Structure formats: structure tokens, C-alpha cells
Amino acid sequence: xxxxxxxxxxxxxxxxxxxxxxxxxxxxxxxxxxxxxxxxxxxxxxxxxxxxxxxxxxxxxxxxxxxxxxxxxxxxxxxxxxxxxxxxxxxxxxxxxxxxxxxxxxxxxxxxxxxxxxxxxxxxxxxxxxxxxxxxxxxxxxxxxxxxxxxxxxxxxxxxxxxxxxxxx
Amino acid sequence: xxxxxxxxxxxxxxxxxxxxxxxxxxxxxxxxxxxxxxxxxxxxxxxxxxxxxxxxxxxxxxxxxxxxxxxxxxxxxxxxxxxxxxxxxxxxxxxxxxxxxxxxxxxxxxxxxxxxxxxxxxxxxxxxxxxxxxxxxxxxxxxxxxxxxxxxxxxxxxxxxxxxxxxxxxxxxxxxxxxxxxxxxxxxxxxxxxxxxxxxxxxxxxxxxxxxxxxxxxxxxxxxxxxxxxxxxxxxxxxxxxxxxxxxxxxxxxxxxxxxxxxxxxxxxxxxxxxxxxxxxxxxxxxxxxxxxxxxxxxxxxxxxxxxxxxxxxxxxxxxxxxxxxxxxxxxxxxxxx
Numbered sequence: 001x002x003x004x005x006x007x008x009x010x011x012x013x014x015x016x017x018x019x020x021x022x023x024x025x026x027x028x029x030x031x032x033x034x035x036x037x038x039x040x041x042x043x044x045x046x047x048x049x050x051x052x053x054x055x056x057x058x059x060x061x062x063x064x065x066x067x068x069x070x071x072x073x074x075x076x077x078x079x080x081x082x083x084x085x086x087x088x089x090x091x092x093x094x095x096x097x098x099x100x101x102x103x104x105x106x107x108x109x110x111x112x113x114x115x116x117x118x119x120x121x122x123x124x125x126x127x128x129x130x131x132x133x134x135x136x137x138x139x140x141x142x143x144x145x146x147x148x149x150x151x152x153x154x155x156x157x158x159x160x161x162x163x164x165x166x167x168x169x
Numbered sequence: 170x171x172x173x174x175x176x177x178x179x180x181x182x183x184x185x186x187x188x189x190x191x192x193x194x195x196x197x198x199x200x201x202x203x204x205x206x207x208x209x210x211x212x213x214x215x216x217x218x219x220x221x222x223x224x225x226x227x228x229x230x231x232x233x234x235x236x237x238x239x240x241x242x243x244x245x246x247x248x249x250x251x252x253x254x255x256x257x258x259x260x261x262x263x264x265x266x267x268x269x270x271x272x273x274x275x276x277x278x279x280x281x282x283x284x285x286x287x288x289x290x291x292x293x294x295x296x297x298x299x300x301x302x303x304x305x306x307x308x309x310x311x312x313x314x315x316x317x318x319x320x321x322x323x324x325x326x327x328x329x330x331x332x333x334x335x336x337x338x339x340x341x342x343x344x345x346x347x348x349x350x351x352x353x354x355x356x357x358x359x360x361x362x363x364x365x366x367x368x369x370x371x372x373x374x375x376x377x378x379x380x381x382x383x384x385x386x387x388x389x390x391x392x393x394x395x396x397x398x399x400x401x402x403x404x405x406x407x408x409x410x411x412x413x414x415x416x417x418x419x420x421x422x423x424x425x426x427x428x429x430x431x432x433x434x435x436x437x438x439x440x441x442x443x444x445x446x447x448x449x450x451x452x453x454x455x456x457x458x459x460x461x462x463x464x465x466x467x468x469x470x471x472x473x474x475x476x477x478x479x480x481x482x483x484x485x486x487x488x489x490x491x492x493x494x495x496x497x498x499x500x501x502x503x504x505x506x507x
Contacts, residue, residue: 035175147269
């Protein structure tokens, strides 16, 4: 089976851009995207919401975690066209009226990062974890946060920060 | 990732019509495996047919006391569904042992069945792979094969099926419901996945123009005596080196019924009814557990880096049977193996 190359796609007709609506951090945003635009690229490149980070782009690192209809997902493994009409919350949308989200404050209080690149994903993932209400113990927090990698290894402080936010909520 | 067209399916019949009309198209539901493979040009569909909005998202009771799980029920919702947690905790724990919560929130039940292997060489387009490009070679056979299969391999392929959920479904005697141009059919989960043989490019017995619509569980969920024991290189968010799903129905210390399936060791969840037969009617204990392990692994064959899996699997089977018989299933969050 020959592998398709760019040249082999010569007869491919570029599909029309598909109009979609995303409710991003409470605001309705209308976009026209090609089918292969990931939700991550739609947020970063079309909407200039660069708080959500592209790490591995393969669902392995968790840096791209956002909340879609209240659930945490990897935005890099999601096509924007498949989320037409969805409510998306990114790190830019967590603070309300100038007050940091309890998780954002807890990450500062516990110094739960070094370079900060994974932090938006960590915080959005933790927001999803709080909403799920399943993690009670540090072991359970670690297990349910295992989809977010921190190469600076701030893990103990991340767990402490989440515990603080859990106590506050 | 190559460019592709995108359409939505309006119902199951429309999905089947669309896939039958264009053999180079693929269904997309959660997308967690397919988009990953497309980004590496391993999958190159000309068209994605979005089935994510089809009404296949419910979990319903069946006439014979079991449950029918819609193919689009997300893995996370299935694992945490009250009926699954109460009646099929083996399935719940197996699902929670796999992937991350973000992925489980996206991944669908049907898509989990259709995951492709995580063999390094399948993913590495610079190397030959009979599964990716039939007729080239198996690079894993003499390569870095720590994660590869020890059972049911062929000269063409030593890939494993990566799912945890399917290992539990195999042990639980689940059935897969399928729709196609000729109507609906069903098959045992254990018949759904296939061994590589000389056609390793085919992972399952699903025809190209068919769609998985549901997975059905029988009434018996082995909720009292079960375990899902997963051994891996990293404590969380890693594929199994070896996993063991066990369900026992006990009468005192006597084993009335036994279900046993292995993950991480073959091209499909590995179940051998002779190993279950040797347990049934016997008192639970190490001697009979060892006989079951011997039977399950009697044809096991290593390829160098993965040869340790034979001994690891034997010990994992013994430990899992002990956990299930004692009613002390392996915890997902505490990594200590009890």
C-alpha cells in the first residue's frame, strides 16, 4: 500500500471552510475553519488565546487541556468542527471579575510551577477534577492528574495547590 | 496530517451509507487515537465521517438482566456510571487504569475497541511494519520489543492490542453489536479482535462498511470477587506490559465460575477457557492458580526484550487470582500491589 504524499493528493479538492460557533469563556465566537484545524489551533491561531499551550500535540502531555461543556479534554486531539456550539473554557476564562480562580491563587500560594508552560493545562485539568468530585486523597489527585506532565517536576506543590483549592470549594 | 474532507452522519443508516460509498473514509467519534495517528501520517483517510452526534450514548438494561452500552458512551462516563461501578466494577477499574482523565472524557466505547497498536514500529514511519504497510517486514521482531506480544504472534507481526477496557470486556463475556448495509449482527468480544496471522493490517473482524453500535454485558458482573491488575513501566498513564482481568464466582472457598483474561500480551485480549475450566470446581489456592497460569501461558514465546513478560504474566495471574479470591481488588490510585 503506497503511502499518500502531498503530490499524491494532487486531485484533492480543498474543502470549503466550515462555519462554526464556539462559546469561548462566555463569549460567542464565529469562526471559519478547515476540517483539520484542531480545537487547540482554533483557540491559539484563530482567536489569539495563547494561554492554552501546545506541548506534544499528541495527547500525551496535557498542556493543551481546556474545559469543553465543563469537561476537561485535550484540545490538540479534538477537531474544532466537531465542537460546533460547545462552551469552551480556557485559562483566560477562569478568573472572574478580576479575582483569580481559587486554583490560580493556590498555584501561586504553593509555587506550583517553575517554567510555567504546563500550568494553564494543569489548572484547567484541576478545574475539571474539582468538578468531577472524585479525587479526595493525594493519591487520587495524583492518579487523576496523571494526564498532565510537568517537566520541572513541581508535582508535590501541584498536589498541595489542588488540595488547597479543594478545601476552599 | 494530510488534508481531508469532513461530513457528519445524521443517523446510523446514513453513517453506514457514507462509509460504504467511500472506502477511503473513516468514522471519527472521540478522535483520541485516530487524530494522533493522522498527525503522524499513519492513518490517511480522505474523509472523516463525524458520528459523534449519533444517538448511541445511553446505557440501558437488557431483558436478560444485563446492560447495553451505546458505542458513543465516553470511557469516563462508563467507568463512573453507578450501575457499572456497582455491578461491573472490573470494567470500571480496567477503564480507569487506562489513559488519562482528559482522554477518557473524549474516547468512546466503540473507539476503545478499535484502538490501534502502540508498537513503536507501527508509529515509526521510517521503519518497515507489516501492519502499517503489509508485505514490508516486522521491525519489532528483532527490534525494541519490550512492549510486544508473547502469545498468538505470527511471523508477520508481534503487536499487542493496547486496550484495558477490552480485557475486562473479554473476561465479562461481552458482546459487540454491529450495524452494516445488510442490517445488524453481533459477535462475542473475544471474536471481535483477531490474531495477526498473515494479515496483521486487520485488527478486527469488523467489515470496512460496518459500524459498532453497542457493547452488551451479560447479567453476571463478578462484583464480589474480581480484580484488574495492570503492570506497567510507569505507575499511571502508561500502557500495560501485562494486565490481568479476573472475575470469580465463589461458594465459600470453592470456585464455581472463573473468568480470566490477559492484556498487553497479544494482538487481542487473551482468554483461554481451558485455564478457567481448571479453576472451576476447585478450592481457590496457589496450586490451582499456578495450573491456570501454566495453561494460559503454555504457548508463550518471547522475542528478547519482552521475554521477561512470560514470567511477569505468570506472577501477575497468580497475584490477580489471589486478589479476586480474597475480595481485595487492586486499587487504581494506590499503586501498592496488595
